[in-house]
Amino acid sequence: MPILITADELAARLDAERTGRADTRTVVLDVRWSLAQPDGTDAYRAGHIPGAVYVDLDGELADHDAVGEGRHPLPTEAAFARAMRRWGVRDGDTVVVTDDLGNQSAARAWWLLRHAGVADVRMLDGALAAWRAAGLPLETGDASPEPGDATAHFGGMPVIGIDEAAALPGRGVLLDARAVERYRGEVEPIDPRAGHIPGARSAPSGGSLDASGRFLPAEALRERFAAVGVVPESGAPVAAYCGSGVTAAHAVAALAIAGVDAALYPGSWSQWSNDETRPAATGDEPSAD
Structure with missing residues (x-):
């Protein structure tokens, strides 16, 4: 299934x-x-794609009852099913996720929906800025879909x-998606x-986007990840982490x-x-100590 959808395609x-x-449907x-503004309710209500349902990342895409698993542990299967039903999602639907941050927060919903078995999940390329x-x-205002x-x-x-994250470097590639200053330990x-x-290895998530917030073409992404050691032909495993799995x-x-299957380390830094x-x-x- 496609990973991205354009604004014109979604509108159609x-x-x-x-x-x-x-x-x-x-x-x-x-x-x-965002880290600076975790509650996006006001921004959503001020203007969103017609019919779009607000998703509370902290409340619906994480399980804060899980102890010792980081800031955004994965929700339980049952809790996520309840959230999907609140959003109005039915089995067989196409689901499009977006945000106002180049999909850097919406990707958490894309990943969880794919993890939950939803076959057709796409990110709006360029996010709300492209719309x-x-x-x-x-x-x-608010959208109120039927359950x-x-x-x-x-x-x-x-x-x-x-x-597994500790053991991966050396036999595969572990990518750090945070800003390079955090990777270096400067802040x-x-x-x-x-x-x-x-x-x-450092691979900040924003580096996969162009100046308009759209994903780079697949070939450019392959080159970007090859520069940090991701070689699909090698068969070596690849995983990514960040601050808290978002x-x-x-x-x-x-x-x-880019054509690379990678695992997520949800606990992250x-x-x-x-x-x-x-x-x-x-x-x-990427030193060893």
């Missing part, structure tokens, strides 16, 4: 649905979230834990220790566009840095 699908010409999810640039209309009947069956996407705005997982999903999506038995590396290079 929504128009076909409104006029009864659509073969399948399309559900649009708005995942407005605006195309001159397409926005809607204000859906979607089911969740986790296992559709590969996941690794903290021990750490939220987690208890600065630095990166020993052996991990932008790492964006890295997994970019790798998928927020789990690793809270475990004092785990070493932290600093600097530019």
